[in-house]
Amino acid sequence: MELLEKYKSSITQDARVTLSNKFLLSEMEINIFYLLVSQIRQDDDDLKEYVINLKDLELLTGRTQKKGTLLKVCEKLKKQTIVLKDVVSVTDGKEYEFIVENLIGAIKKPKNKQEIRTTISPDVRQFYINLKKHYNKFQLKNLLQLKGRHSKRLYMILCAFQDTGWYYASIDELLNIFASKVGEDGQIEVKKYTAGSLKKHILGKAKEEIEDVTELRFEIEEKKSGRKVVGYKFNIISVDSPKFLKEYQQNPVFIRLVEECSLSIHQAKVVVDGIDTEMINMLLYQIQLARTNKQIKGNIGGYTITILKRSYPFLEI
Template sequence: MIDKNQVTKANDLNLRAYKLSRIEQLFLLSVISLVQPTDEDFKTYKINIKDFINLLSLKGKSKYCDLPKITKSLMTKVIEIKRSHSLLQVCWFSSVEHKTGEGIIEVEFSPKLKPYLLNLKNNFVSYSLNQVSNLSSKYSIRIYELLRQFSYQKTVKFNLEEFRLLIGIDSGEYPRYSNLKQRVLNKSKKEISKKTDIDFNFEEIKSGRKVIGIKFYINKNKNNKAVDEIAMSLDSTSTENEIHKNNEKNYIEKVKSIIKEPIDSDDAHKIYKASNGNLSLIEKIYEKSKKYDIDSIVAFMISGVKSNYKDDIKSVKKDHFNDFDQRTYDFEDLEKKLLGIK
């Protein structure tokens, strides 16, 4: 059964903004769960239709007829990935073939996705497919994925508009924060706590009375005994502390390799933490540093990655308790900024 398969993908892919329906997400994740992260190349992956229908808890033959529509829609969805010197626009799949009479769907990934799904040794998120298959909301699935990535560090904060983009909320959807809180955040919190291996609380980050961001506090779900028995996440085979320690060592070396000036491991760690683990951002800010006469490269890097795309920010105001940036946004411009498009 595919529900016990492990979904593994690079952190950089997990932190991309995309909009998929619940069924589209689960079909995509089902195919990803067939990929072995240590594989050197993609294969043709076969989804058993009956297994997928069972995963969704759907009944009735009419649902079988919907799958070609679902995969066709999924084939039209493009994901954009900002890389160090380029913007990658790629469809998830290069082909999907429905085997009539065999009850099988054969899927091939776009080759450009190899770095994000294959030969993954660090900088990835991994969880059992059964952690998300029972979530009824497409937003719950995306929130779970984001929080699962940062579960080792227990907290993560997102600017409100960036968060909306990352979980696939359209610009005209839930324009008021109160609606977003009630219909998305509270609903997802209840679902994720009841059905998955993590639990979370959240804190509203405000400037005055306006909510400008959300800080999440992530915990292992100790109340869900069934999850403890069936979960096949990374921390079931190795402790998260060990994984975190090994990953951070790799991150520190990568930061030091980006910055050509000599810096020690402590400074590299500070820069990495300030960037929230975004190596592409570190590389971008370092390229900017070459244009200036700088007394301290470490101070410049920390300031640069904290303010993120500072050149594009119209106004910045620090909140007193969390040092969070308030920004003035145009929603379409924001998506371009997240992708590094000028």
């Protein structure tokens, strides 16, 4: 399946096309893909190998990844391709009408290690950078903590359209996004829903989870042609930060937990509320020392949560 992109089009348009019906990923594929997105930097070495720690993934999602499922997910991700049009190649500096690349490079799982490793093509990196600009660290964590596949897809789309304040899609477009899957033969299969059942069983349930887990608030508005519902408009009411954030941003320990340890603002609040400041500073020193000595495998956020849960099992993070 191809993910069509115009390499030189606007960043906003890139992300919106990506999040449309051309990008059909399962819940676990989305988790792995966006953990990869969160790591990529503009100045990364062309041969850089990205490490996705499976324990971190379990901590962030609250679910164990089964070995057989992991292999199938990696196989599906490896088959995804992207077409870059009207592009100057990073590798040789020449102009090309199009370049067809894998969305993700070879995926390897070392023996006796809870991690997978992968690479990306230098020519695909800009696509990832453009996509990443639509999501801050907090939103990426929210995406991983959402459990439903439909919730993840809708959250991805609405975050990308938060600058406009709304997003509209026809019923057919929504079915392609939320009721599609790739069959064993590689063909896209679309399950049929009426407009009412689509809203009740997919969009409505996704809205409930999104508003329970994140600060995103939106209304779903019917659009009709005569008496027939032909689409839905999503009016984004608020993506404001939580009320507590303004107060806690004055706390330097809270800021360090978010910026240095990659905790979400909610996780950092739990730590600040539940542990003495002196003990947190000691913990931060230990983590900084482990990072300096290159003892941290995987991402710093997962490592910090592991240390916190080991030392303070009563914390609900």
